[in-house]
Amino acid sequence: MCDCTNESTTTSTSRRTVLAVAAAAAAATAAVPLLGSSSAAAATSTTASSTGLSVTLLGTNGGPPPLATRYGIASALTVNGKTYVVDCGRGAVTQYLRAGLSMPALSGIFLTHLHADHIVDYYSFPMLSAGVAGVQGFQTPIGVYGPGSAGIASTVTGAPGLLPGTVEMTKLAGQAYAASPTFFMTEHAGIDPATMLDVHDVLPPSGVGASATNSAPAMAPFTVMENDDMKVTAVLVPHGAVFPAYAYRFDTDSGSVVFSGDTAPTPNIITLAAGADVLVHEALYPAGLASLGLPQALIDHILSVHTDVADLGRIAAEAGVRTLLATHISPGQSTAVSDTTWRSLLRDSARTAGFGGPMMLGTDLLNLPVRRRKTT
Numbered sequence: 476m477c478d479c480t481n482e483s484t485t486t487s488t489s490r491r492t493v494l495a496v497a498a499a500a501a502a503a504t505a506a507v508p509l510l511g512s513s514s515a516a517a518a519t520s521t522t523a524s525s526t527g528l529s530v531t532l533l534g535t536n537g538g539p540p541p542l543a544t545r546y547g548i549a550s551a552l553t554v555n556g557k558t559y560v561v562d563c564g565r566g567a568v569t570q571y572l573r574a575g576l577s578m579p580a581l582s583g584i585f586l587t588h589l590h591a592d593h594i595v596d597y598y599s600f601p602m603l604s605a606g607v608a609g610v611q612g613f614q615t616p617i618g619v620y621g622p623g624s625a626g627i628a629s630t631v632t633g634a635p636g637l638l639p640g641t642v643e644m645t646k647l648a649g650q651a652y653a654a655s656p657t658f659f660m661t662e663h664a665g666i667d668p669a670t671m672l673d674v675h676d677v678l679p680p681s682g683v684g685a686s687a688t689n690s691a692p693a694m695a696p697f698t699v700m701e702n703d704d705m706k707v708t709a710v711l712v713p714h715g716a717v718f719p720a721y722a723y724r725f726d727t728d729s730g731s732v733v734f735s736g737d738t739a740p741t742p743n744i745i746t747l748a749a750g751a752d753v754l755v756h757e758a759l760y761p762a763g764l765a766s767l768g769l770p771q772a773l774i775d776h777i778l779s780v781h782t783d784v785a786d787l788g789r790i791a792a793e794a795g796v797r798t799l800l801a802t803h804i805s806p807g808q809s810t811a812v813s814d815t816t817w818r819s820l821l822r823d824s825a826r827t828a829g830f831g832g833p834m835m836l837g838t839d840l841l842n843l844p845v846r847r848r849k850t851t
Contacts, residue, residue: 528729528845529553530753530800533560533570535837537757537781537805539592545807546570546839547592550734550755554704554727557582560600561723561734567596568603574840578604581613583700585707586621586641587736588720594621598648601668602655616671619645620699620707622719623676625687640676645669675700679711679719690718691738696747699723710747712738715780722747730845733796737803740782740790748794752845755837756791757803758784760820763812764805781805784820788828797848799830802837814838 531553534546541547547564551571558580560567572578581604586594604612621641629638639647649669659665679685683694696708705727714720714737722744724733730752735744737757748754759781764774782790784801791799801821806812814836821834835843 527555528727528732529842530732530755530845531574531576531842532755532800532802532837532839533567533574534564535802535804535839535841536564536592536807537759537803538807539590541565542807544809545804547595548803549596550802551576552725552732553580554725554729556580557704559583559585559725561585562587562593562736563595563597563600564592565595568599570839574842578607578611579613581617582615583618583620585699585723585734586619587723587734588622588714588717589641589644590717590737593737594644598645598652598668601671602652605668605671606666613671616673618700619672619674620677621675622721623678625718627687627718642674642676645672645674677709677719677721683711685711685719687716687718690714690720691741691743693742694746696724704728708747710743712736712743713741713780714738715776724748724751728847730847732845735782737780738782739780740786744790745794748790748796751794751796752847753798753800753843754791754794754796755800755802756787757782757805758787758801758817758821758837759805760784760812760817766811767806767808777805784817785824785827787821788824788826788830788834791825791832791834792828792830796832798833798835798843799825800835800837800841800843804837 531551533549533551536542536545536547546566548562549564549567549570550561552559552561558576559582563584584600586597606612606614619641623640625638627638628636656665656667677699680697683692685692691711691713694710696710698706699709700707705725708724709721712720712722720736722733722735722738724731724747732753732755733748733751735756738744761778761783764777787799787801817836821836825834
């Protein structure tokens with residue numbers, strides 16, 4: 476387990492070449508008709524391909540309270556047959572399997588921030604599948620990348636003095652659940668799940684001056700991880716008291732995908748997502764929140780740390796992305812806001828901003844193949 480701010484490994488010449496060409500063409504966007512409900516349904520067909528690039532939304536609900544109709548926020552990116560999970564909300568393991576994704580192909584986990592609805596199923600992956608034989612488990616240690624410590628004191632009784640980052644959180648989870656693997660290993664039927672994780676605390680570069688009281692200053696993306704299949708970069712995003720909170724960009728030979736994480740509107744997202752093929756961004760509908768009967772003070776707080784769906788068209792247009800895929804839907808209850816209303820809101824947002832690309836509503840288990848835009 477280690478800290479990382481700019482970790483990289485040797486990459487293939489082909490991927491580096493393609494990425495250089497893509498960067499030079501980042502401003503070239505293709506006008507694509509708005510994606511309606513029928514086209515969105517077509518995007519859900521089948522599971523991720525063993526080659527190329529695809530995004531699968533495992534769960535799309537925004538916020539900790541569980542719903543019957545949407546699973547917790549979690550996504551999967553499949554690159555050349557290897558799958559990387561981004562956030563691990565409620566039911567992420569179940570949804571991973573329901574999506575037809577291969578557990579032996581699980582190659583990494585990225586956490587945008589440490590709110591409960593993004594991490595509650597994180598340790599379930601190693602605890603249930605690490606070292607398990609056959610198609611139900613993974614046999615090779617996987618990389619885990621998530622926020623380092625905020626460097627501030629915990630207010631939870633009995634918790635460590637400073638808030639744990641991803642490395643320490645993983646260590647504590649392993650200790651909390653030590654009984655199960657101990658019993659299994661005593662019977663020669665299991666391993667210590669922690670031995671199948673290579674965990675990294677992602678910390679912002681020191682030069683940007685970020686802190687718990689300056690959580691998302693304007694910054695250039697920095698490298699989190701790089702291998703033969705992809706390069707992962709990140710920026711800090713503003714999400715209330717949460718620090719660090721990240722958005723991640725995955726650049727591959729087949730295309731580029733950005734995950735916003737939870738964020739209020741920020742220029743850092745525009746910088747990170749410039750020219751991306753797909754921007755997976757959270758979506759909030761203020762009027763929908765009001766219909767839930769929440770206290771006004773809570774509504775005001777939620778509005779201050781998330782992104783109104785009305786802003787998504789502008790964000791997509793300013794970033795020059797090809798497709799925007801809305802997830803972390805809030806409110807996620809269809810009784811509060813129907814899918815039809817969400818799609819109408821997305822179309823209105825695109826039209827107002829003059830964004831000509833698809834604006835798709837995320838639904839659980841939607842699978843979207845990603846292809847790099849053609850350049851002229």
